[in-house]
Amino acid sequence: MTRAAEGDEERQTHRVDAGGEGASGPRAHGVAKIAGVERLPEHQARVRVSYDAVTDAYVERVHDELSHKPLDRALLTAFAEQVQDQFGAGASVCDAGCGPGHVAAFLAALGLTVTGIDLSPAMVTRATALHPELSFEVGSMTALSAADGRWQGAIAFYSIIHLTSDEEIRAALSEFHRTIADHGLLLVAVHLGEHGDATVHADEMLGVPVDLEFRFFDLEWLAGEIAAAGFQVEARLVRTPYPGVEVQTTRGYVLARRVGEHVAA
Ligand SMILES: C[S@@+](CC[C@H](N)C(=O)[O-])C[C@H]1O[C@@H](n2cnc3c(N)ncnc32)[C@H](O)[C@@H]1O
Numbered sequence: 001m002t003r004a005a006e007g008d009e010e011r012q013t014h015r016v017d018a019g020g021e022g023a024s025g026p027r028a029h030g031v032a033k034i035a036g037v038e039r040l041p042e043h044q045a046r047v048r049v050s051y052d053a054v055t056d057a058y059v060e061r062v063h064d065e066l067s068h069k070p071l072d073r074a075l076l077t078a079f080a081e082q083v084q085d086q087f088g089a090g091a092s093v094c095d096a097g098c099g100p101g102h103v104a105a106f107l108a109a110l111g112l113t114v115t116g117i118d119l120s121p122a123m124v125t126r127a128t129a130l131h132p133e134l135s136f137e138v139g140s141m142t143a144l145s146a147a148d149g150r151w152q153g154a155i156a157f158y159s160i161i162h163l164t165s166d167e168e169i170r171a172a173l174s175e176f177h178r179t180i181a182d183h184g185l186l187l188v189a190v191h192l193g194e195h196g197d198a199t200v201h202a203d204e205m206l207g208v209p210v211d212l213e214f215r216f217f218d219l220e221w222l223a224g225e226i227a228a229a230g231f232q233v234e235a236r237l238v239r240t241p242y243p244g245v246e247v248q249t250t251r252g253y254v255l256a257r258r259v260g261e262h263v264a265a
Contacts, residue, residue, distance in 0.1 A: 048120050092151050096117050105130075146179045150179050182259070186257075200216070
């Protein structure tokens, strides 16, 4: 069950089929303050509370997911190989919106030094418990604490999907551009909208009450925004969902290389 946000004509409401039953979710008001994030916009606070609540169910759902997703593994492997070709073995990358760290662990097994960052303290706690050899932090990709050029690459797998305004998407891309060294790589994965860009509200995920928005992207628009943020787009992939493995949405991926200065959007 989902409900529409009142008074926002751009938002559409669908069932977000993440496997659960409906219920009213928690809602955090105003600007929240959490460790690692000084000031959190209201809707990011709702994302944090929601993922804190759904952590157990999410871990159960995704812990083995990559082993059934060959194209995702192929893209992550290409990302890891190209980053290490450019910067050497053990290059440092960020997994932004890392969830419980399964993608970070896959990249680490390929030789990268990975730091996972997530808005949800519960996800970070779980990721640390599951992968104690890796580094995880609470933070928001729209206001990263990392220094300029800290990473040789970054991935954002199904995490910019919770940034609902174009300005927020641009803020995250600007942060990736600031924190990725020149010639470093960015790999982004999103859900694609059937009719272009759309945002939906969900009040349940995997049977757990939540209160958050999911954005479905137009891949050409996203690739254009990535280019405008100062990256050269090297590859795009659109794939149909793997039946029985994941939510049945069309998936889109963009692989891009940081070049030069940020171009204001
Ligand atoms: C759908 S899950 C994806 C997790 C993991 N990347 C994967 O592929 O399974 C989205 C994750 O992004 C995190 N997230 C959402 N907004 C974020 C933000 N602004 N900064 C950092 N993490 C965020 C959520 O807490 C959640 O763990």
